[in-house]
Each structure stands twice: as C-alpha cells, then as structure tokens.
Amino acid sequence: MSYLKFDRRLIANLDESLQREQLRTNRMGAYSCSTIVGCNTRKYHGMLVVPIPELSPNNHVLLSSLDLTIIQHEAPFNIGIHEYQGDVFSPKGHKYIREYNIDVSPYTIYRVGGVIMRREQIFCHFSHRLIIKYSLLEAHSVTELNFTPFLAFRDVKILTHRNEHIRNEYTTVQNGIGICLYEGYPNLYMQFSNGVGYESAPHWNERIEYIKERERGYEYTEDLYVPGYFRCTITKNKPIYFTAGLEEIDPEELEKLFESEQKSRIPKTDFRHCLYNAAQQFYYRPTPTDGYLLAGYPWFGVRARDMMVALPGCTLYCNAPERFERIMNTLMPIFTAYLHQEEMTTKVQNLSDPDIGLWIIRAIQLYAQWSGNAEETRKRYGNLVWQIIQYYRRNIHPRIRMTENKLLFAKGDGRPLTWMDAKLNGKAVVQREGYIVEVNALWYNALCFMGGLYPDEWEKDLKALAQEVQKSFTDTFYNEHDYLFDYVMPDAPRDQSVRPNMIFAVSLPHSPLTRRQQRNILDIVTRELRTPKGLRTLSPKSEGFRGVCGPSQYERELSYYNGSAWPWLLGAYCEAYLKINGRGGIAFVERILIGMEEELQQHGIGTISELFDGNPPYMGRGAISFAMSVGEITRALCLLDEAKTEISNPIIRYL
Numbered sequence: 238m239s240y241l242k243f244d245r246r247l248i249a250n251l252d253e254s255l256q257r258e259q260l261r262t263n264r265m266g267a268y269s270c271s272t273i274v275g276c277n278t279r280k281y282h283g284m285l286v287v288p289i290p291e292l293s294p295n296n297h298v299l300l301s302s303l304d305l306t307i308i309q310h311e312a313p314f315n316i317g318i319h320e321y322q323g324d325v326f327s328p329k330g331h332k333y334i335r336e337y338n339i340d341v342s343p344y345t346i347y348r349v350g351g352v353i354m355r356r357e358q359i360f361c362h363f364s365h366r367l368i369i370k371y372s373l374l375e376a377h378s379v380t381e382l383n384f385t386p387f388l389a390f391r392d393v394k395i396l397t398h399r400n401e402h403i404r405n406e407y408t409t410v411q412n413g414i415g416i417c418l419y420e421g422y423p424n425l426y427m428q429f430s431n432g433v434g435y436e437s438a439p440h441w442n443e444r445i446e447y448i449k450e451r452e453r454g455y456e457y458t459e460d461l462y463v464p465g466y467f468r469c470t471i472t473k474n475k476p477i478y479f480t481a482g483l484e485e486i487d488p489e490e491l492e493k494l495f496e497s498e499q500k501s502r503i504p505k506t507d508f509r510h511c512l513y514n515a516a517q518q519f520y521y522r523p524t525p526t527d528g529y530l531l532a533g534y535p536w537f538g539v540r541a542r543d544m545m546v547a548l549p550g551c552t553l554y555c556n557a558p559e560r561f562e563r564i565m566n567t568l569m570p571i572f573t574a575y576l577h578q579e580e581m582t583t584k585v586q587n588l589s590d591p592d593i594g595l596w597i598i599r600a601i602q603l604y605a606q607w608s609g610n611a612e613e614t615r616k617r618y619g620n621l622v623w624q625i626i627q628y629y630r631r632n633i634h635p636r637i638r639m640t641e642n643k644l645l646f647a648k649g650d651g652r653p654l655t656w657m658d659a660k661l662n663g664k665a666v667v668q669r670e671g672y673i674v675e676v677n678a679l680w681y682n683a684l685c686f687m688g689g690l691y692p693d694e695w696e697k698d699l700k701a702l703a704q705e706v707q708k709s710f711t712d713t714f715y716n717e718h719d720y721l722f723d724y725v726m727p728d729a730p731r732d733q734s735v736r737p738n739m740i741f742a743v744s745l746p747h748s749p750l751t752r753r754q755q756r757n758i759l760d761i762v763t764r765e766l767r768t769p770k771g772l773r774t775l776s777p778k779s780e781g782f783r784g785v786c787g788p789s790q791y792e793r794e795l796s797y798y799n800g801s802a803w804p805w806l807l808g809a810y811c812e813a814y815l816k817i818n819g820r821g822g823i824a825f826v827e828r829i830l831i832g833m834e835e836e837l838q839q840h841g842i843g844t845i846s847e848l849f850d851g852n853p854p855y856m857g858r859g860a861i862s863f864a865m866s867v868g869e870i871t872r873a874l875c876l877l878d879e880a881k882t883e884i885s886n887p888i889i890r891y892l
Contacts, residue, residue, distance in 0.1 A: 240506050241339040241843055248274055248334045251326065255448065258861050259343050259842045260534050261360035262518040266296065269360045269367055270535050273842065274331040276318040277302060279449040281393045281535035285481045287365045292421055294538070298389040299425045300481045301461050306383040307349045314349040322444045322458065339842055341502050351377040359498045363522065366482035368495045373471045383468050384479065386427060387442060387461040390418035393536070396459040399441045403462060412488045416464055423483045429467065430478035430491045437465040454789045505843050508834045512871045515844035516551035519864040520560060528563035529584065533847055533860035540586045542656055543865050545596035546805065549603040550868025554875045561604060569621055572597065576628050591637035591647050591654055594625040595679035602686050602746070615690045622690060626683060642709035643702055644677050657774070657798040661791070667798045671726035672713050678742040678749065681706045685747035710749040719757035735776035737766050737806050744813035759817050762810065769832040770849035771802035772810055784852030800851035801858065804833065808869025815880050823880050830877065833870055845870055
C-alpha cells in the first residue's frame with residue numbers, strides 16, 4: 238500500500254487537486270514544482286527552475302511545463318492542463334489521470350482509451366537536470382506521442398508577456414534542441430533517449446493564469462512561448478526518457494542516470510521518512526565545500542535564524558551529522574568575521590539580527606546533546622560559543638546590549654528584531670523591543686551551557702552572571718497572571734498579550750523559572766495557543782487576534798504573528814511538555830504529532846507548510862515546504878522516541 242497516493246476521485250476534483258503541490262530540489266538551489274495534476278498555479282511553479290546569480294538573486298523559470306499528447310488512430314488526447322482567463326481549463330488532461338504516487342519519485346498513471354501510460358519524474362542531485370520517463374503499459378494499436386514545451390525564461394517574481402525581444406533561434410543537438418530565449422540566459426537543452434522528430438512552430442500561448450497569485454493579490458496572468466513540438470512513437474517495454482538541462486547530454490546515458498538517481502532516493506513509506514526526505518530538499522551546496530539550509534520553498538533563500546533553528550532537526554535527527562558539520566564549518570568563519578566587524582560577502586541573510594548568535598549557540602547545544610560528547614563539542618565549537626557570549630557582554634552589537642540587570646535589551650528603528658518579522662511600510666507589525674522573552678531565555682540557557690563546556694570559566698566568571706540573569710528574568714517577565722510578558726519596555730505600559738515565545742523559557746535545558754512557574758506557562762500555552770497544526774502567535778483572547786491568514790498582502794502581514802499557527806513552535810512545545818510531564822506526557826505528544834502527519838497529504842505533499850490559519854479548519858499557508866517546520870517536527874519525533882524508550886542521561890541532557 239502506497240503511503241502518498243491519490244486516486245482519480247480526488248484528482249478529478251480540481252478544487253482539491255490544485256491545492257496539492259509537489260516539490261523536488263537538487264541541493265544546488267534549483268527545483269521542480271507544480272500541482273499533482275501538472276497545472277501550474279503559482280508564478281514560482283515550473284519543471285526546471287534554476288538560480289542564475291548573474292541575472293538576479295532569485296531563481297529563474299526556464300521550462301514552465303511540457304504537455305504530452307497521446308495519439309491513437311490519428312485521434313489526439315492532450316493530457317496537459319492549464320488555466321486561462323475566465324476560470325477556463327484547457328486542455329483537461331487531469332480527467333485521464335488514474336493515480337498519482339510520490340513514494341519514491343513522483344509518478345502518474347494515465348489511461349486514454351486503450352492506452353495506459355506511466356510518467357515518472359526525477360530531479361537530479363547536484364545538477365540542473367530534470368529527467369522524465371514515459372512507459373507504455375498497455376496499448377492495442379500504434380501509439381504516437383507529441384511533446385510541447387512551454388518556455389518562460391524569467392525571474393520567478395516577474396511574469397512574462399508576449400514581446401518582440403525573444404530569440405526564437407534554436408540549435409539541433411542529439412535527439413533534441415538547445416534554445417535560449419533572451420540574452421544573458423544559458424541554453425536550455427531538451428533531449429530524448431530515442432530518436433525524435435522536431436517541428437518548429439513558434440507561437441505564444443497567451444493569458445495563462447495562476448490562481449494562487451490571484452488569491453495573494455499579485456499579477457497572475459502570463460504568456461508563455463512555445464517553440465514547436467517533438468514527436469515519436471512509443472512501444473511497450475521500451476520507455477522514452479526526456480531530459481531538460483543546462484548542458485547537453487549523451488542520450489544513451491539517460492536510462493542509467495535515471496535509475497542511479499532513483500536508487501539514491503529515500504522511500505516515503507511513513508511520516509518519519511517523509512520528513513527525512515523533506516529535510517534533504519533544503520540542503521544547499523553551491524560549491525563542493527560549502528553547505529547551507531534554504532529556509533523554504535518555493536521563494537526563500539538562506540536565512541540565518543531559520544537555518545540555525547532548522548539545522549539540528551534537518552541534519553542530526555535525520556541521521557545526517559556530516560551535513561550539520563559541513564554547514565557549521567561554512568557558517569563559523571562567516572559569523573566570526575561578523576563578530577569582529579569585518580567586511581564580508583555572504584549568501585546568508587539576516588546575519589545582523591540581534592538574536593542570531595543565541596540561536597547558533599542553541600544549535601551547538603543540541604549537537605552536544607545529540608552526540609553526548611562535551612569534549613568533541615568543545616573542540617569543534619567551543620571557541621565560537623565563547624566569542625558569541627563575549628560579544629553580547631561587551632555590547633558590540635548596535636541594536637542589543639546587556640543592561641545593569643544583566644538581561645539583553647534590544648532596541649531598533651522599528652524594523653523587526655526577532656523571528657516575528659512581518660512588516661508594513663518598513664516597520665514591524667509586532668514591534669517587539671526592549672527585553673524580549675525568548676532572547677533572554679536563550680541568553681540564560683547559553684550562559685549555563687558554557688558551564689558544561691568550560692567548567693573553570695563558569696565558576697570564575699559566568700556563574701554569578703547567570704544567577705543575576707535568572708533573578709532579573711523572573712522579576713521582569715513573570716506576571717501576576719502566571720505567564721510571561723512577551724517583551725517589556727521600561728517605563729512603558731506592559732503588553733498583556735499572550736504569545737508563544739515564552740515556551741522557550743520552559744523547553745530549554747536551563748530554565749530561569751521554577752518548576753511551578755514552568756508548569757503554569759505550559760498550561761496557558763496549551764489552553765490558549767495550541768492548535769493541531771502549531772502554536773498560535775497570539776491568543777484568541779488577546780486584542781488584535783486574527784484567525785485567518787489573508788487574503789490580501791496587507792491582511793497576511795497583519796495575521797502572520799497575530800494569530801496564525803506555526804508548526805515549528807511545536808518542537809519547543811513538545812520538548813516542554815515532555816520535560817514537565819515525563820512519561821505521563823507521551824500519549825499527549827504522540828497525538829499532537831499524529832495530527833501533523835495528515836498534513837503530508839495536503840498543501841506541499843510529503844512535507845510541512847510554513848504556517849496555518851489559527852482558526853479551524855487550519856488551512857496551510859505560506860511556503861509549501863518550510864525548513865523550520867520540518868526540522869522541529871522531526872526533532873519532536875525523536876524526543877518522543879527518547880521518552881518512550883526512557884533514555885535518560887543527565888550529563889547529556891543538561892549540556
């Protein structure tokens with residue numbers, strides 16, 4: 238029985254099937270993404286979407302789609318699908334789909350009269366190359382195929398329209414063509430394993446619409462260029478392979494390359510292996526030595542905070558410690574240069590946000606817990622931890638300083654300072670500044686973590702500092718209603734809003750709170766913020782709550798951190814729940830994670846979305862695949878495993 242399988246009844250209902258998107262990446266920043274029926278609903282969708290840094294920092298859609306027409310007895314059946322102006326779908330190729338399956342690599346089964354066709358797709362690792370395998374399973378007569386490519390050659394954020402600047406020349410290569418529509422772009426090579434005929438029939442396919450962009454309030458209509466079409470005959474037991482790439486390839490290698498790539502895939506047979514597979518999609522190796530995690534697909538790049546939060550779950554807890562080490566080895570010189578205020582050029586965004594150093598220490602702490610080896614952690618990362626702590630103590634950062642009470646105080650110019658980074662008119666929607674609760678929980682935890690790495694320095698210098706931070710934290714944040722203020726500005730009215738960031742003061746190994754205080758906080762988070770899909774960013778009882786994210790950009794910015802539910806926060810929540818309730822919390826946490834499992838069949842297939850509405854039915858929103866969501870849910874699964882098997886090592890746990 239397939240784990241991720243969709244039958245013809247769901248696929249025939251476009252209201253359902255167009256909400257489900259599949260994504261494959263190549264670990265070099267490129268991807269292939271569309272809905273499960275092959276109808277593009279976003280400007281970010283495309284079969285071959287690649288980075289071209291010389292043109293822009295964004296990815297670029299080269300091959301938007303490839304329509305297949307099956308011909309029997311001179312009768313054509315186009316199994317593609319596009320939406321045009323007026324909610325018109327043409328052709329309606331989804332009606333021929335009998336099954337869509339994504340257990341190893343995505344494949345679709347089509348039935349057209351007496352023809353049964355299987356289409357399998359692979360996006361090659363570490364190469365900007367797509368391969369599609371077409372297999373004829375059943376046919377009662379000669380079967381011909383026509384392949385029609387729809388080309389875009391544009392930035393993912395800019396739609397293209399009919400124009401006179403296009404270059405319609407093409408070059409003939411072995412079993413295919415090479416084409417480049419605009420100056421500055423690379424050639425796109427489209428080739429087949431078998432000999433094919435090519436008919437040049439250049440024209441524009443106009444007024445294609447992308448409904449997701451329409452919903453989001455953006456431009457949503459595009460014209461795509463069709464250079465011509467390929468034609469061939471297919472027989473049983475002799476598949477045809479199509480490839481699109483930036484380099485010409487020997488067609489005889491396609492079958493072998495396809496099989497090799499398929500063998501390297503993680504079968505998506507259950508919840509855990511889907512998360513492992515999803516975690517791989519964020520891995521980004523632009524060079525043989527560097528490594529990063531992309532924040533999410535289809536529109537995010539490398540963001541410092543997202544990378545640090547997601548890193549342990551997407552590497553260590555997916556049995557890929559070598560990726561953790563590669564990414565940290567890439568980041569350490571970059572962040573060390575930043576600490577020393579040296580000029581640098583880097584792919585990492587938001588490196589100067591005031592809390593980044595604390596999230597780096599948290600990732601290193603999780604490495605120490607995972608490895609159980611304090612000496613190895615100290616050898617690899619101890620110096621960086623020490624430098625970060627001294628950086629905060631010396632008040633070098635322009636937007637955060639340690640005040641007399643030893644807490645960290647963040648002050649800016651109205652722009653976001655933390656992970657709650659939605660903006661309107663350049664200003665943070667939620668202007669969290671002053672003493673920020675998770676920043677100072679991370680600060681206290683980082684100081685205590687140093688006690689496990691450098692006991693002598695801890696006793697001599699940091700123990701007294703940590704004790705002062707502990708007292709000041711409670712005095713500043715804990716209120717008479719038994720929860721924590723989200724942020725505190727001295728000499729200003731205290732915002733009583735109930736927000737999820739206080740959960741870190743419970744979940745972190747070193748909490749500045751008493752056991753009773755931790756339980757009180759866990760209780761209010763459970764009552765007011767927990768949903769089946771994550772923690773709300775604001776309680777429904779608090780002023781300004783927005784339970785639905787959207788539809789306009791303005792409404793989305795307001796709702797992201799005023800009620801939307803974020804799955805990544807479940808990592809800290811599950812950690813806190815198991816910490817406070819022990820074995821008694823196992824069944825509850827298990828139910829939470831089972832509730833997330835059903836999301837693998839929604840929105841982004843086999844992965845977890847960026848956020849969800851804060852009100853039922855908790856619709857998935859934002860990026861279809863988000864590294865923080867995948868990483869923290871994966872880590873929560875491992876915490877649950879640990880609780881079930883009663884693994885307990887106080888030395889490791891409290892590093």
